[in-house]
Amino acid sequence: MPKKYSIHAHKTDPRFPPIGKYATVEFREDCAGSCRQCVKKRCVFHIFRDNFTHWSTMSEPEYLYTCKSCYRCVEECTKGIFSLAINPEYRTLGDDYWKAGIINSTWAQAHTGSIPVSGAGYRGPFAAEGFDSIWTDMSEIVRPTRDGIHGREYINTMVELSKRPMRLRFNPDGTLASEEAPVLEIPLPVVLQQPAFGVLSKTVLLAMAAAASSVGTLLFIKAEEYTPFFSPYAAHLVPCVTKDTYARYADLIKGSRMVEIAYGPGLDEALSGLKAINPDLFIAVGLPLDSAAAGRAGELARTCVDTLHLTGSDYGREVGTDNPRHLKDMIRDVHLALVGNRIRHRINLVFSGGIALAEHVAKSLICGADAVGIDLPLLIALECRLCKRCTQGKRCPVKLEAVELDWGKNRIVNLLAAWHNQLLEVMGACGIREARRMRGELGRSMWFDDLERDSFGPVFGKRKVTGIG
Template identity: 60%
Template sequence: MPQKYHIHTKTAPPRFHPVGKYATVEFHENCAGSCRQCVKKRCVYNIFKENVLHTSAMQEPEYLYTCMSCFRCIQECTKGIFSRTINPDYRTLGDEYWRAENLHRLWYQAHMGKIPVSGAGYRGPFVGPGFDSMWTDMSEIVRPTRDGIHGREYINTCVELSRRVTQLEFNADMTLATQVPALLEIPLPLLFRLSPQLLINEHVLLPMAMAAKQLGTLMFIHPQDLTPQLSPYAANLIPCLSRDQAAQNDPMIRSSRVVELADAPGIERVLSEIRAAYPDKIIVIGMPLDQKAPARSAELALSGADTLHFYADDHGNEVNTAEPRFLKEMIRAIHLKLVSVGQRQKINLLFSGGIAMAEHMAKAIICGADAVTADHALLIALECRLCGMCRKGISCPVKLDEPLDASWACNRIINLVAAWQSQLIELMGAMGIREARRLRGEVGRSMWFENLEKDHFGPLFGERKVPGLG
């Protein structure tokens, strides 16, 4: 029996104390000082330990990054000296899509390599924009998939990036007549990429390439970002080339297993030339996720490309339009277009932009994607606060513009991916699905708020008169 794919994690504490949501307000003058059962000592998460050290050194206590909001300390203190307030710095983290609570979850996963659990339960809204208006049906857990969650059975998360043959033909002597293309399989439906809007330098690219190699996945990189330090990881790098760059970077194409070509007029000819020179190379066509994407995907599916890579904006929205659709609607449109022309089983779909949590990876696959890329999440794993200082020419507050301990940074990224894989396995196990490829396009195993609202309230109230969730 082949060895099971398992990601080994190791705790990787942050270099800088993360910005916590809550600040502790303690009225020391009211403290009796003689409580034998001080609530600080009874905190089940032990979050006051470091604060005591800060107080003993006459320093300001740090904000409570690991506080689980159980409020036990506030309720059980006999003198009522505790209160909580929102940390003002917490409100400045991220933006309207990459929210502060998302950064906290990603920091925790990169630190511990575990699935984050909130002690106070879910207190958020019932529905929200984007992926938050989509739920997965996890009511069909059965013994094989339950055992898969605990490692006693297989739950396969592998996906293919190579083109597939839908039927085989044989010669009269029963030898195979069909030319089978090269096969490339990766153990996770997740690849790496850094958005041009983020800080990109050799200090962050090196640990990402190291993590990609250890995890068995791939990372997209542009020729101008390639340095000699990355040469040992060439097999796990996907050079992103324009039509003109393809002719100038033959050594880069030769050393990699996969190459991406930016979509442009006449790109089919360039693809054919690379295919003729390197028949075993996996060729990806990258293009913007815009209104033309569904129709263009149907055209390129006939060109012989292995994978189509669509780029949404950093919030997962359609680009180059005044009224953008979100990633899940665009994935669905492209998937169904390829189904309608009979090409979906032959080609793979990869999507970038807006993948902020593990559940987004699973939901994108349910909509019809084969795999997705992590971009902002990788930099957040390295303690990035998405403050935008680097774009303004100001030094990074967590020093990502300076040399990093590559092994520590690699460990943080591996921890994050391990937590995401664990969540994907949990979700697939609860849905009764044992293979990630089987999850693709299974919208029947999901519920969409827009459809539920239309089916249940439409007959009573008619069409929505106020614009709904975007």
């Protein structure tokens, strides 16, 4: 049996006190002060101990960054002096899409490399928009595929970003006559992408490159940022160029496995130019995820391009319109257009923009993606609060400019370890052992719109307002 692919996490403490959801409220004047087993010592998640170890002076209120809200401490205080309240700063964290819970949970995953535990259970709405209107079908959860996660069987999360041969030819003796085509594989369906904003110092970008190299995936990085410092990670870097700039980066292109070129007029000539510089080069074309994306994907699938990298908004939406569709619908649109034209197998699809949680990876694959690109979660792993002060030239509250390379790399590797383990959990529960077979596998999902239409439609008729209120 081949060695299992796994990402090894190393606990990497935050540099700044993270913003926790809960703060303590204590009436200490009533504290008996004699409990041998103060409730703070009995928290099974060691929230108070960790707080004290890292930064607390035990002053009140204490901010409990990874508290699971199980309320054991509140229930078991013998004098009833102890309570929890929502931290006001937590309420200001993030926005409607990059919610405080997502940011907080990403910090914890980058800290520990562990799958987040939600403790007192999920208390959000039954369904919401976008990815939150899809459920993965966990009906295989008791089947032996569970062994793939913890035991005997292998769940393969590897995907390819290179073109596949259309047909194989064989010699009369049964041996392969076709020339073996080079293959570009990544061990998990996630590539990293240079974020559009943030304190992107040389060390921050190097940390992203080192993390990509460590887990075996790729970092898409602007060619102008790719200095000689990045050479140790060259095999895992995809310089992004345009038809006007690629010739300037000929040396870089010669030393790269894949290059991304931006979509635009004159692309055919640029594709020939790239192949002339490096005939073995894998080529990705970067294009916006707009209403023309499906049509362009159809054109490009018939060229030498290996992969399309389609980028939506940071909020997981279509770009270039006032009424943007959600990423899940855009992925379906592009994937099904290629399936309809019987050319889906000719090209790989990577979708970026708004991939915020591990479950978005699995759901994107189910919708038809080969892989996804992540950018803002990389910043959040480095403690970014998405406050966007840096876009206004203001000081970064968590001093991203002072991040050290190893610390940054470990935090991103930890996040990827946690996401990879969550993908394994979903695939195991869905009975899928190959990430490549998850592509477009709608049968392993349930969609709110379908369930509502089929279950309540015959009783209540058609929903007048589209979307989930």
